[in-house]
Amino acid sequence: MIIKQLSVFLQNELGRLEEVTDILYKHGINISALCIAETAEYGVLRMIVSDIEKAAEALKEEDFSVKITNVICMETPDIPGELHKALQVLSAQGINLSYMYGYSNGGTARLILKVSDPEKAIELLK
């Protein structure tokens, strides 16, 4: 399914991520998935949260630059070859994958994918 992801621009500075988690904690927002893309001087924090509008508002209030984007969340059985099959389908149809992150637990894996065409990707993966 298509879900909304919250991204935050972070300077590489001690304690910057902690400030984000502090703001979210104070607003009672739960983080269910998270990944950080880093470069030498800055990072992009991407996460799936319980109340995205509230989280974005709270972070903007503290002058963070944030962005909400559509990503797809895919659930697969936690066995070898499942991710490979999904990626094959997408690349065969010319859908570009920008990045992904995920985890597996209790026999299923959940993956977050940023793709060039989320609607089409969902159709194909069904």
Added chain:
Amino acid sequence: MIWNEPMECMSRDQMHDLQSRRLKDMVVRVYHNVEFYRKKMQELGLEPGDINSIDDLVKLPFTTKQDLRDNYPFGLFATPKSEVVRVHASSGTTGKSTVVAYTRKDVDIFSEVVARALCCSGVTKDDIVQVAYGYGLFTGGLGLHYGAEKLGAAVVPISGGNTAKQIMLLQDFGSTVLACTPSYAAHLAEAIVEEGIDAATLPLRVGVFGAEPWSNEMRAKIEEGLKIQAFDIYGLSEIIGPGVSNSCQYQNGLHIAEDHFVPEILDPSTLKPMKEGSTGELVFTTVTKEAMPLLRYRTRDLSSLDYSPCACGRTNVRMAKIFGRSDDMLIIRGVNVFPSQVESVLLEIPEAKPHYMLIVDRQGTMDTLEIQVEVDEKFFSDEIAQLNNIRNKIKHRVESILGVSVIISLVEHKTIKRSEGKAQRVIDKRKI
């Protein structure tokens, strides 16, 4: 609208005669009343009788900021102290500040030239002028205040800073004119958006901005953000304060109140006059001031002069918008770089904002120029590749204009300090 048609629209010949008469009178006054000038003139073998017209200006000695510091505080007064009704002082970032003084007539001249400047910006007696320049030793606040009162407009003397209150008064009083530094105007435009206010709903229609160099791109950005027409007011406390010159609706240079302040453009290295239209150092002689008249004051501001008549009807010479200051100029690996060039480039890029900082450093023997650019909502992307694309676009454009390689650093929104007065744009960490 022209405030003082006889003085702003006379023929070049009439102006030549008027300036000549006034200069002769001024030279007599400074020679007899200011020891500093008497000595300088004697060193050059000059007597007041040698100055017969404005063409003799080139014979006279220069005055520099250092001369004002050396004569701190009251050494350059040409009238008894009892005739002085006001003093101002410059912000003086290095050493002692420089002090300037005004007699009652000087204050009247000051008000007159600011009234002309406001009129040149289309301000009338029906306007409400919010003066957000600092009040105090700085000439900006009181200068605009007296000029706006002389014009007959209603003045809101809020002074600088306190952005929330500035916005409240723009709404509640319906101020139609805003006077402040361009960097503060840019900050206000941003703050208005953050308050969720549509600038188009405010009665504000004109901005009169000055006290620091700013680019045409910055003007366009402020005009768009505040939904106003922005005008450039120029001045410096040594000459009188704001009102030395101002742009008109044709935005083709700033008309100088040259019946009071006679400009020259000199080559900063040889101090020789340059031919009309060339860019060089702007130098002023204050031919009417009483308390502290200055001969050929070197402003360090870089500009050029245009004596052709303007479509607005004024015949007063126009100076080009200040390009930079000869002492703002950075020399990076032998290349001259002005912060204003960086600003022009940044503002042509839609994702960039008018907030930036230049950091100059030296690694080994190599100068480095880092430009910090803020990442805001428009700029930010969840994909690193996108962010790098924008960064590279900025890097290429800046490098092609400056001719030196630069490091573009992306920093978080609001991390570059917003100024309420003159913006600090450069940090030079080089130890030479």
